[in-house]
Amino acid sequence: MPHVPQLKIPATYMRGGTSKGVFFRLEDLPASCQVPGAARDRLFMRVIGSPDPYAAHIDGMGGATSSTSKCVILSKSRQPDHDVDYLYGQVSIDKAFVDWSGNCGNLSTAAGAFAIHAGLIDPARVPRDGICVVRIWQANIRKTIIAHVPVSGGQVQETGDFELDGVTFPAAEIVLEFLDPSDDGDGSMFPTGNLVDELDVPGVGTFKATMISAGIPTVFVNAKDIGYQGTELREDINGDPAQLARFEAIRVAGALRMGLIKTAEEALSRQHTPKIAFVSPSRSYQASSGKQVEAGEVDLLVRALSMGKLHHAMMGTCAVAIGTAAAVPGTLVNLAAGGGEPEAVRFGHPSGTLRVGAKAEQVNGRWTVTRASMSRSARILMEGWVRVPPEQL
Structure with missing residues (x-):
């Protein structure tokens, strides 16, 4: 034929x-x-x-x-x-x-x-x-x-x-600038209206969370609250179905609170967003390449999951969310980085480090960011x- x-x-x-x-x-x-x-x-x-x-x-x-x-x-x-x-x-x-x-x-x-x-x-x-x-x-x-x-x-x-x-x-x-990166359809890049929420995850527990729409919608939780140090590499998490299921449950709960989905079932067709990430204060660790990252080289540590698995480095849009959240006093990301109002942070991820800049300001009581930047190739x-x-x- x-x-x-x-x-x-x-x-x-x-x-x-x-x-x-x-x-x-x-x-x-x-x-x-x-x-x-x-x-x-x-x-x-x-x-x-x-x-x-x-x-x-x-x-x-x-x-x-x-x-x-x-x-x-x-x-x-x-x-x-x-x-x-x-x-x-x-x-x-x-x-x-x-x-x-x-x-x-x-x-x-x-x-x-x-x-x-x-x-x-x-x-x-x-x-x-x-x-x-x-x-x-x-x-x-x-x-x-x-x-x-x-x-x-x-x-x-x-x-x-x-x-x-x-x-x-x-x-x-190549230098990238993300203009007005917050998803501010409601006038705020924090969809819940709060810098930190108590996020109830059915069958898992309740965690402090910063939920932000900047670069990409992201749910940040503290590493220590979910039993991690923030130094984990892919092999520490991706081979454990129970842990991946727990992360997905946190992500789905965050998506519901952020108004990205109306039912938990909708998350099955929206795997790309929101991201789920966990943060911790700076500490030394060995990156996946074998490179030693010293505590003094970074402001904080961040690990993020994409499409249900721990990312080998860091998604660029999530880096924008990290830089933006770090610039807002009181978010979990900002607190992990030591507080203050930094206009740039360097964070540790599984493959090494990355610097991202963002300047946030309050306008009529709402936080906004006009620009975030980073270098890639x-x-x-x-x-x-x-x-x-x-x-x-």
Whole structure:
């Protein structure tokens, strides 16, 4: 019987920060996938190799972790004063769905570089040598991100000596600015109206929690309150189904309190947000690379889970939440960092350390943040075409 050949779709495989994903120009997608819907979701799942009951992504481009199961679409922006529209899909590994509820801060770095690579930026705005400022409209969360991308010889500079813990090799530094990162539809980046809540988790217990929507909705709890030190690595948590289930219960309770979902069952289709993270005061530990992180090098320790597993480093959007919460006196993050009103903190994560800056202020009794920033790096790993069986789209 005749067989239909696979579809060839132009694509670029990129690392951004401590994540990597498959990047597409909107115009290169099949017509049915150029609009939101089931066809686009099926395409992304097939590209990544999901759902995969083996949790290996052997038959796709994914890497079977939350950091490597991602797809991105970029197009010339329809928003005034922006260069590109950036849409991000977090592909579930073992379930048939794509989560569109949030952003990936790490791949935001690659979005700025890809915009130049893909010819989506006006050539007149790309310097021969220097910094190209790419104005990104993050379509998932409707926020502005400014990427300061180094350019050499009219092309994106990818090599350099900037080192990022969680990434093995150095590269060129890209500075990201997240403008007005708080999700302040109700006028506050603290959805409950409180800096610290008593979060009741059915069947688990009651914990102090800071719930914030900045960068990405995040539920922060104290490490000591859930039996941890804050120095844990992936292998300390990800192999324990009972502990992962407890974290998920805390996340679901937080999502309900934050108004992100109406019923606990809705959390099954909203795995990307909110994030759940635990914090502790600074102490020495050995990172996953074997590098020793001394207590004096960091202001606090943070561990965060993404898509149900402890992240190997730190999600970029969660780093924004950390920096923002640290800047607000009285939050659990701020208290773990020693209090005060810091405009930047360096925190320890499983792969090392990261510095993030944010300035918060009270306006009419409500906390707000106008800008958060951090440095990441990005580079193209492979470019050409990704192939998918057409009958599965």
